[in-house]
């Protein structure tokens with residue numbers, strides 16, 4: 001059995017009770033199962049602070065990228081155009097999706113350590129009236145930066161365009177008033193802040209916008225409208241559903257509520273994140289993102305300046321002592337990352353920082 005905790009942004013460390021739910025082989029066509037799916041869909045709308053009249057939740061097989069690809073390739077028609085706002089690998093993945101689907105798109109690339117500017121988005125929308133949709137990432141897991149979706153959604157809405165948000169690593173771990181912000185499609189997945197296991201993504205959709213997308217999909221399996229149409233009838237998934245993952249997710253939602261809902265979870269994540277950064281700074285390890293825009297989910301730290309430093313060695317040292325950290329992903333600096341989402345508590349952060357201290361002492365940092 002694996003004896004370490006994950007400090008990675010999904011999959012992440014889940015509770016034993018969530019894992020135990022997967023010990024049952026559930027059939028997919030009976031009412032029991034369909035009710036579980038329907039309950040999950042309702043609960044997700046509550047977490048997003050939206051009404052069932054205005055919004056609907058669709059569950060989609062596959063990892064988070066399948067959810068993003070499903071939205072982009074299903075709701076943007078042949079004669080429509082997407083503006084992608086990117087300041088990290090996940091924003092750039094959206095451009096990759098658009099490329100593969102041969103969609104019309106333009107991209108506003110920002111530096112990885114800066115948040116995209118709403119004014120710039122506004123200017124781009126004014127300069128190019130062909131743009132119909134705008135897509136951006138909320139918590140850019142590449143660096144840990146938290147983008148200002150409120151400011152961007154405001155200009156997108158004022159221009160009368162459709163707003164798509166990849167909130168993969170933030171939904172459930174931070175309050176996002178989806179309706180109030182006017183977000184039309186927001187995507188997350190089972191194995192991030194809801195603290196389930198990998199296997200499906202979910203999309204909270206503005207009903208009207210979803211209806212408008214009928215017939216636009218470029219993919220059969222990822223057709224968002226068609227998936228919704230089937231699921232909306234009685235909770236049946238269109239193709240084989242990831243049953244074990246769904247059972248685990250239903251349990252994870254219950255446990256989120258027991259913890260005190262998103263406010264309590266958000267506080268735990270933010271407190272752990274602050275403690276981690278404070279302890280690392282005390283050891284002379286600095287964050288890649290400045291305090292103003294550092295998000296509460298994952299943190300990128302610069303390598304210590306030391307000739308003996310090897311990430312692989314540090315990784316192995318820490319893993320042997322009970323924690324798996326994450327390599328860096330930003331392209332312009334040497335960094336490593338530590339996620340603090342999942343079943344991670346203050347004692348874990350303190351223990352982890354103790355291990356770092358020992359490791360740095362051993363290489364004389």
Ligand SMILES: *Cc1c(COP(=O)(O)O)cnc(C)c1O
Nearest residue numbers: 063064065090139141166168169
């Ligand atoms: C995890 C994540 C994704 C999805 O990645 P998958 O590997 O497909 O699950 C997309 N965007 C962001 C911001 C993420 O953190």
